[in-house]
Amino acid sequence: MTETNAPAVPDPIWDIAPLPPALDTPCLVIDLDRAEANARWMGAAAAERGVALRPHVKTHKSIALAQVQLDAGAAGITVGTLGEAEVFAADGIDDIFVAYPLWAEGSKADRLRSIHARTQLIVGVDSAPGADHLAAAVAGLSAPLRVLVEIDSGGHRTGVADPAAAVAVARRARDVGLEVIGVFTHGGHSYSAPGARVAAAADEVRLLGAAADALRADGFAVERISAGSTPTAVLAAAGLVNEIRPGTYLLGDRTQVALDAIPAEGVALVVAATVVSSSVAGQFVIDSGAKSLTKDRAPFLAGFGSIPGYPNAVIERLYDYHAAVTIPSGTPAPALGEVVAVVPNHVCPVVDLFDTFVATRAGAIVGRWPVDARGRSS
Amino acid sequence: MTETNAPAVPDPIWDIAPLPPALDTPCLVIDLDRAEANARWMGAAAAERGVALRPHVKTHKSIALAQVQLDAGAAGITVGTLGEAEVFAADGIDDIFVAYPLWAEGSKADRLRSIHARTQLIVGVDSAPGADHLAAAVAGLSAPLRVLVEIDSGGHRTGVADPAAAVAVARRARDVGLEVIGVFTHGGHSYSAPGARVAAAADEVRLLGAAADALRADGFAVERISAGSTPTAVLAAAGLVNEIRPGTYLLGDRTQVALDAIPAEGVALVVAATVVSSSVAGQFVIDSGAKSLTKDRAPFLAGFGSIPGYPNAVIERLYDYHAAVTIPSGTPAPALGEVVAVVPNHVCPVVDLFDTFVATRAGAIVGRWPVDARGRSS
Numbered sequence: 001m002t003e004t005n006a007p008a009v010p011d012p013i014w015d016i017a018p019l020p021p022a023l024d025t026p027c028l029v030i031d032l033d034r035a036e037a038n039a040r041w042m043g044a045a046a047a048e049r050g051v052a053l054r055p056h057v058k059t060h061k062s063i064a065l066a067q068v069q070l071d072a073g074a075a076g077i078t079v080g081t082l083g084e085a086e087v088f089a090a091d092g093i094d095d096i097f098v099a100y101p102l103w104a105e106g107s108k109a110d111r112l113r114s115i116h117a118r119t120q121l122i123v124g125v126d127s128a129p130g131a132d133h134l135a136a137a138v139a140g141l142s143a144p145l146r147v148l149v150e151i152d153s154g155g156h157r158t159g160v161a162d163p164a165a166a167v168a169v170a171r172r173a174r175d176v177g178l179e180v181i182g183v184f185t186h187g188g189h190s191y192s193a194p195g196a197r198v199a200a201a202a203d204e205v206r207l208l209g210a211a212a213d214a215l216r217a218d219g220f221a222v223e224r225i226s227a228g229s230t231p232t233a234v235l236a237a238a239g240l241v242n243e244i245r246p247g248t249y250l251l252g253d254r255t256q257v258a259l260d261a262i263p264a265e266g267v268a269l270v271v272a273a274t275v276v277s278s279s280v281a282g283q284f285v286i287d288s289g290a291k292s293l294t295k296d297r298a299p300f301l302a303g304f305g306s307i308p309g310y311p312n313a314v315i316e317r318l319y320d321y322h323a324a325v326t327i328p329s330g331t332p333a334p335a336l337g338e339v340v341a342v343v344p345n346h347v348c349p350v351v352d353l354f355d356t357f358v359a360t361r362a363g364a365i366v367g368r369w370p371v372d373a374r375g376r377s378s
Numbered sequence: 379m380t381e382t383n384a385p386a387v388p389d390p391i392w393d394i395a396p397l398p399p400a401l402d403t404p405c406l407v408i409d410l411d412r413a414e415a416n417a418r419w420m421g422a423a424a425a426e427r428g429v430a431l432r433p434h435v436k437t438h439k440s441i442a443l444a445q446v447q448l449d450a451g452a453a454g455i456t457v458g459t460l461g462e463a464e465v466f467a468a469d470g471i472d473d474i475f476v477a478y479p480l481w482a483e484g485s486k487a488d489r490l491r492s493i494h495a496r497t498q499l500i501v502g503v504d505s506a507p508g509a510d511h512l513a514a515a516v517a518g519l520s521a522p523l524r525v526l527v528e529i530d531s532g533g534h535r536t537g538v539a540d541p542a543a544a545v546a547v548a549r550r551a552r553d554v555g556l557e558v559i560g561v562f563t564h565g566g567h568s569y570s571a572p573g574a575r576v577a578a579a580a581d582e583v584r585l586l587g588a589a590a591d592a593l594r595a596d597g598f599a600v601e602r603i604s605a606g607s608t609p610t611a612v613l614a615a616a617g618l619v620n621e622i623r624p625g626t627y628l629l630g631d632r633t634q635v636a637l638d639a640i641p642a643e644g645v646a647l648v649v650a651a652t653v654v655s656s657s658v659a660g661q662f663v664i665d666s667g668a669k670s671l672t673k674d675r676a677p678f679l680a681g682f683g684s685i686p687g688y689p690n691a692v693i694e695r696l697y698d699y700h701a702a703v704t705i706p707s708g709t710p711a712p713a714l715g716e717v718v719a720v721v722p723n724h725v726c727p728v729v730d731l732f733d734t735f736v737a738t739r740a741g742a743i744v745g746r747w748p749v750d751a752r753g754r755s756s
Contacts, residue, residue, distance in 0.1 A: 024485040024756050058698055080699040100699060103654045103665070103715050107402040126657045129714045150657075157695070157702050158655040158663055165657070188697070276481045277536040279504045279528075279543070285536055287481070290727050291755045295673045317535070319566070320436055320726050321458040321478060321755060324535050336507045337481050348698050349668050353730070355753050375733050375752075377669045377699060378402050 009194055009300045012257055012264035014308035016341050018363040023339060025274040026288040028350070028357035030251065032366065034268035036068055038250050041266075042233070043073035046244060049237040054078050054097055054226070056247030059348045061373035062357075063091045065250060076120075078245045082111050083376025085121065091372075094119035097226075099184060099245060101126045101150060101158050102134065108378075109137035116145055124184060126150040126159050128172040135176035144179040148224060149215070153207040154200060155188030163214030170215055182224030183211045184245075190231035193300060194259050201235035204228070209240050231261040253347035254306050255298050269357075270341040271305070271350065273323070275334045283316070283326045284333055288342055290318040292353055296346035305342040310334060315342070352377075387572055387678045390635055390642035392686035394719050396741040401717060403652040404666040406728070406735035408629065410744065412646035414446055416628050420611070421451035424622060427615040432456050432475055432604070434625030437726045439751035440735075441469045443628060454498070456623045460489050461754030463499065469750075472497035475604075477562060477623060479504045479528060479536050480512065486756075487515035494523055502562060504528040504537050506550040513554035522557040526604060529589045532581040533566030541592030548593055560602030561589045562623075568609035571678060572637055579613030582606070587618050609639040631725035632684050633676050647735075648719040649683070649728065651701070653712045661694070661704045662711055666720055668696040670731055674724035683720040688712060693720070730755075 017031050046053035052075040057066050066077055066088060076095030079085045085096050101124050104112045115121055116138050125131050125147045138145045149166050152159035160166045170180045185208055190200035204227040212222045226243040227236040233246035248256055252267040273288035293305050295318055303315040304323065312331045317324040323342075327333050334340055344350045351357070352374055359367040395409050424431035430453040435444050444455055444466060454473030457463045463474050479502050482490045493499055494516050503509050503525045516523045527544050530537035538544045548558045563586055568578035582605040590600045604621035605614040611624035626634055630645035651666035671683050673696055681693040682701065690709045695702040705711050712718055722728045729735070730752055737745040 022484045024489075026756055101655045101657075101663075103652050105652075105715055106400045111402075126655050127714055130654070133715070152658060156658045156661075157697060157700055158657060160657050161659075274481050274483075276508070277479045277504050279536060279538050280530060280534045281539070283534075285479075287756070289755075290672070290674065291730050294668070294727075295675075296668065297673075319535060322535055336505060337483055337511070349672075352669050353753060353755070375731060377667075377731070378404055378665075 008302035009258040011306045011311060014267065014306070014343060015265045016267065016270060016308045017360065019272050019339055019341055020358070020360055020363055020365045023272045023358065025272050025339060026292040027272050028354045029270050029272050030357050030359055031268045032359050033361050035065060035250055038252065038266055038268060039068050039072035042246060042249050045234045046237060047073055051237045051241060052243040054243055054245050055250065056099065056245050057088065058084060059247040059251055059351065061351055061371045062369060063088060063093065063372045064369055066093055069250065081376055081378060082108060082115065083378050084373045085115055086111070087373040087376055089115055089119045096120065097122040099124050099186065101130050103130060104133040104137040109133065112137045113141065117141055122146045122148060122181070124148055124150045125169060125173055128169055131169060131173040131178060132176055135178050144177060146179045146181045147173050148182050148184040148226060149180065149211070151183050151185040151207050151211045153185040153187050154203040155186060157188055159185060163211045166211040167214050167218050170220055180220055182222045182226065183208055183215065184226035186229055187227065187232045188229065190229050191259065191298070197231035197259060197261060198235060201232035204232055204236045205239060205241055212240065230256055231259050248347060251347045254301060254343045254345045258298070258300060267343055269347055271344055272339055273342055275336055275338045275340065278333070278336055282329060283324050286323045286325060286340060287321060288323055289321040291320050292350070293318060293323065293342065293344055294346065294349045296349055298345065301345055305344050307340050307342055309340050386680035387636040389684045389689060392645065392684070392721060393643045394645065394648060394686045395738065397650050397717055397719055398736070398738055398741055398743045401650045401736065403650050403717060404670040405650050406732045407648050407650050408735050408737055409646045410737050411739050413443060413628055416630065416644055416646060417446050417450035420624060420627050423612045424615060425451055429615045429619060430621040432621055432623050433628065434477065434623050435466065436462060437625040437629055437729065439729055439749045440747060441466060441471065441750045442747055444471055447628065459754055459756060460486060460493065461756050462751045463493055464489070465751040465754055467493055467497045474498065475500040477502050477564065479508050481508060482511040482515040487511065490515045491519065495519055500524045500526060500559065502526055502528045503547060503551055506547060509547060509551040509556060510554055513556050522555060524557045524559045525551050526560050526562040526602060527558065529561050529563040529585050531563040531565050531585040532578060533564060535566055537563060541589045544589040545592050545596050548598055558598055560600045560604065561586055561593065562604035564607055565605065565610045566607065568607050569637065569676070575609035575637060575639060576613060579610035582610055582614045583617060583619055590618060608634055609637050626725060629725045632679060632721045632723050636676070636678060645721055647725055649722055650717055651720055653714055653716045653718065656711070656714055660707060661702050664701045664703060664718060665699060666701055667699040669698050670728070671696060671701065671720065671722055672724065672727045674727055676723065679723055683722050685718050685720055687718050
């Protein structure tokens with residue numbers, strides 16, 4: 001329980017397209033024009049800096065949106081689970097990096113073997129036992145499994161702590177028959193507070209560099225040095241880093257805006273919700289609860305999302321299917337039955353709650369698209 | 379941002395069946411023997427008190443588990459959304475209460491009309507405009523739509539504030555052609571802290587009684603007085619209350635145990651997770667992140683779940699697919715690749731993240747059952 005009570009970062013003036021009429025709420029609404037613009041922006045930023053862009057598709061879990069990213073110059077995709085890899089590979093997107101220290105045993109080993117046999121798979125590794133299991137899973141296949149050694153650049157989640165440990169894991173991986181092609185990191189400490197991303201990106205570059213130098217000194221051909229998160233991607237795309245892996249930038253969310261990682265105009269997804277009750281004084285209730293917004297809330301955000309149409313409203317309490325929204329007296333409140341847009345705090349787990357999203361352009365519905373990899377968490 | 383820093387409630391000594399071998403993690407594991415025992419316990423508690431039991435199936439979203447509850451004496455089911463009602467009705471479970479102030483407009487009105495035409499539906503209402511829309515949705519059908527007026531018993535989420543408001547909503551409902559059969563409440567303030575459930579249950583009984591009296595004085599035949607949540611259900615099942623609607627009791631979770639609403643032995647569901655990394659000192663990482671455990675955490679709980687096998691471990695930080703678990707030095711930690719059971723903080727949103735669960739008896743797998751109404755949040 002290390003809850004900090006940081007002051008809340010004020011919301012910006014949002015710039016959200018009007019919601020289409022007649023939505024069955026709660027539902028996801030994605031502004032395709034804006035998502036495409038975001039894809040082009042990051043594609044151009046990577047190209048200008050001469051680095052490869054390999055977006056993390058856990059954000060949207062959509063084959064169609066992955067294609068938007070590939071069309072805007074992405075070199076391949078990043079996933080977090082074998083389940084995601086299976087879904088995208090089935091549609092022919094087969095240059096896939098599993099940025100995760102996969103533990104390949106039992107059915108996971110079988111699945112890894114199967115997908116490696118039919119795609120260009122790369123997998124993360126941060127331990128010698130992890131490498132042993134990866135190698136055993138693909139034993140006997142003609143193509144060696146390529147791996148990147150994960151480096152802890154300050155997020156203290158996964159990844160080896162120092163260059164010596166990186167060399168030890170890389171040697172073991174090589175010894176058991178894996179092909180070590182480089183190093184990767186995720187500077188997750190970029191999410192700790194507004195402003196943290198600058199130092200976090202510098203940490204990524206510095207620690208990836210140190211690990212890459214150590215591996216090269218030990219005889220490894222380090223062809224890939226991969227950094228990234230949406231807050232750090234553009235900042236880290238310099239010098240020795242030759243690949244970035246942002247994900248959230250495509251759809252945007254309230255946390256990214258608060259972190260100054262994207263502009264307010266970068267938000268391409270909202271949850272549409274209906275006002276279903278106003279019987280308690282000083283609040284209204286909308287039908288997007290924890291099963292559509294999630295209880296994700298960074299310590300520097302007030303409430304569980306932002307309602308652009310009612311900037312003084314705070315989504316104070318979430319239940320499974322209700323959100324209680326407080327609003328100061330004297331402030332305009334929505335009417336019963338009104339449909340409001342909510343900018344979610346964190347888009348990735350929100351998307352994972354829906355089977356489909358409403359695809360729009362300029363506020364008009366152009367389709368209902370599947371969240372192809374929804375629920376593929378294993 | 380009204381985060382309280384209440385001291386954490388210590389976890390009990392858990393009593394969890396051994397996990398079956400060879401699970402593909404993360405996954406839900408449900409102990410059927412225990413769920414059935416929970417169903418019998420609540421069924422007996424309701425029967426002894428002479429009240430009807432109408433369990434809220436949003437907890438498990440499983441037709442098979444709803445059948446377990448019906449077999450143990452439940453009189454019907456409660457749902458939170460039309461989507462849930464549709465799923466259960468399609469399987470022939472058609473005595474359904476939508477305990478929600480449904481706003482019936484557009485496709486929701488069409489869906490309500492359709493399901494009312496083929497089931498024994500009852501719907502919640504807490505406003506005159508809400509009643510108007512419900513009535514319009516079912517206009518012309520032969521059977522009137524039955525409604526219960528929702529009362530705010532102290533949770534301050536939805537429901538009318540006082541008996542006069544209950545009468546006003548009931549009159550409007552009657553005037554527009556709905557059949558008002560009673561009142562209901564959800565004493566959600568029972569979740570605020572350990573011990574709160576006793577006063578919350580008393581509030582439910584008192585305020586339901588006052589509203590029922592006012593309705594009767596106004597000429598309404600109040601046949602149903604419905605209370606409940608798992609923390610208050612048994613306490614409120616006395617005197618005038620003639621129906622209770624607990625949900626979580628069937629599977630149990632860490633919050634309910636901390637609230638003293640169920641015993642530690644009542645937990646029938648765990649999330650199985652694999653240790654995938656131990657590269658950061660003082661912690662290990664498991665593969666159940668926010669997309670399998672959710673960030674639900676009551677202020678009186680430390681961490682995002684409890685690991686019975688490692689009682690000193692704290693699930694400190696959640697990412698989409700990783701959980702970073704801190705463990706004091708000198709304490710036994712699990713090995714890489716070990717599969718651990720996690721008791722989730724709040725079972726309802728966790729179940730909603732999975733398409734299936736592993737059904738077990740005495741630690742052996744007996745099937746892989748669907749979460750039939752997963753994602754039916756609208």
